[in-house]
Amino acid sequence: MGRRSDHTRIELEELFVAEGRRQLAETGLARFSAREVAKRVGYSIGTLYNVFGSYDGLMLALNARTLALWAQHLRDRLAAAGDDRIRALVCGYFEFARDNPKAWIAIYExxxxxxxxxxxxxxxxxxxxxxxxxxxxxxxxxEAAAEAVLALTRSLVATVHGHCAFALYRTFSMLGETAPADAALARVRETLEAAKTRDR
Structure with missing residues (x-):
């Protein structure tokens, strides 16, 4: 029998998210089980769904926490970056994915x-x-317009993301690329330099 009144709704949400993230990091999305999350916390699956509404609601809460932590990681990396902020940004992207691979992939899966x-x-x-x-x-x-900056940023993020995903799935190893973060950084620098030249 699951506990029914030990925690407030806010406390329950945090318990489920903490355990869900722990399990997701262990199993990945393919073997992730909301029922197992509820069981490990000591509540019924019904209680979990009362808190999050559905399996989707739970996954959104888990992925939302990952996104927030990721953004904070990048901000922390930039705060200590020194002059080369682009390198800090790209390396920070790779670091977070490397340190949280299954949670990172779950955002996209x-x-x-x-x-x-x-x-x-x-x-x-x-x-x-x-x-x-x-x-x-x-x-x-x-000098670039805000819309142009955002459009270019989306493309650059896609470039870095692709390199990062290939690295995590070890695709780059098969292709002979030994430094995917450096390769991603080089592509970002090339694109930014080309954009600067167009703006002159």
Whole structure:
């Protein structure tokens, strides 16, 4: 019998998220079990769904926590970056994925059961993460319009993300690339330099 009144709703949410993140880091999304999360916390699956509404609700809470931690990691990395902030940003991207591989991948593997978009609050966290990168692109391209900065940032993030995913899945090892973070950084620098030349 699961406990029913030991914790407030807010406390329950934090317990489930903490255990869910621990389990996700251990199993990955493919073997992740909401029922096992509830069991390990000591509550019924019904209590978990009362808190989050559904399996999707739980996964959104877990991925939202990952996004928030990721954005903070990048901000911390930039705060200690010195002059080469672009290197700090790219390396910070790779570091977070390397240190949290299964939680990081779960952000991209999970899709809403109804095929619809994630709630606005979740999208805001993703936008906040993007804004960290966009801020650094804007520093490099002070004359560029905000829309152009955001469009370029999306492409640069996609470039870094692809390198990072290939590194995590060891695809680069098969292709002979031994320094994927350095390769991603080189592509970012090349693109920024090309954009600066166009703006002159």
């Amino acid at each position: 999970h899709h809403m059961a109804d095929g619809g978009p994630a709630p606005e609050s979740y999208q805001a966290l993703a936008a906040d993460l993007m804004s960290v990168a966009a801020g650094e692109v804007a520093r490099e391209l002070p």
